[in-house]
Amino acid sequence: MNGAHDLGGMHGLGPINPEPERKEPIFHAEWEKRALGLTLTAGWLGQWNIDISRFARERQHPVAYLSNSYYENWLTGLETLLVERGVISSEELAMGKAIDPAPKKLTDKCAPASAVQDILWTGGPCDLPTNDPKEFKIGDKIKVIQFNPAGHTRAPRYIRGHEGTICDYYGSFIFPDENAQGNKTGQHLYNVSFDGSQLWGDGNDTTIHVDLWQSYMEKL
Incomplete structure (x- = not known):
């Protein structure tokens, strides 16, 4: 979609002045680590995929998207999916605690804490065969x-x-x-x-x- 997330190369936004990675911390606050961890491990529930997750972030109001920091956008997308997919209710999100037990279809997918690091390191394949003919070649x-x-x-x-x-x-x-x-x-x-x-x-x-x-x- 055309939205606030798609700003690369657009006129009127000024030059990009990136901070060298060796000077910029990986996380700027402790809560950002938790936001990353929650987003990645919640994906293990099997209720969405990486592109559905990206689209949840992109669907924000442009003012909200541009006002948020990087991990605030991640957290907003995760909260959107958790409610939309029935993992939690909007009331539970507002209260910050569970009201009803999690559905069994979700708890059955939960990995033990000891397995999380290996799951995140391993990831999953993105290649997928197609029967469609290849239309382009190098140099076209x-x-x-x-x-x-x-x-x-x-x-x-x-x-x-x-x-x-x-x-x-x-x-x-x-x-x-x-x-x-x-x-x-x-x-x-x-x-x-x-x-x-x-x-x-x-x-x-x-x-x-x-x-x-x-x-x-x-x-x-």
Whole structure:
């Protein structure tokens, strides 16, 4: 969807001045560690996937999204999913404590605390075969389709409608737009380069690379 989360490369937001990672702490407060841990371990309940989780954060009001810190957005997305999927009630969220016992379908999925670290380190595979033909090869000139989805997408807004060149092919992976709707399908994934002049006008000699799924593009 087009929202406050999709700001990369957009005009009017000023230059990016990143702080070197070696100087920036991983967490800026103790509660951020808990927000990360809760989000990752709650996913083990099997009530949503990573793209549904991302979309829950993106669905916030733009003012709220831009006002929140990084982990405040994570926490807001988690709270949204916990209530929507019936894991907790809105009353329990407001009170900060359980009122009714958790459904057995959820407690059966709970991992012991001793297993959590291994679960998080292991993660899960994202590759997924597809029977769809591969439409592009390295060196092909492409154009990103111009679309304004209502749901989740991994196609940044600022490259839509612009031309690029296929630089690499990774294989077939879970297509996030469908995965966010609960439909697990595979699609070919490519790396595409874009000239800065294509995106931001003459005089910009920047080259950027974006990973894009096949259905985002058409061949020139």
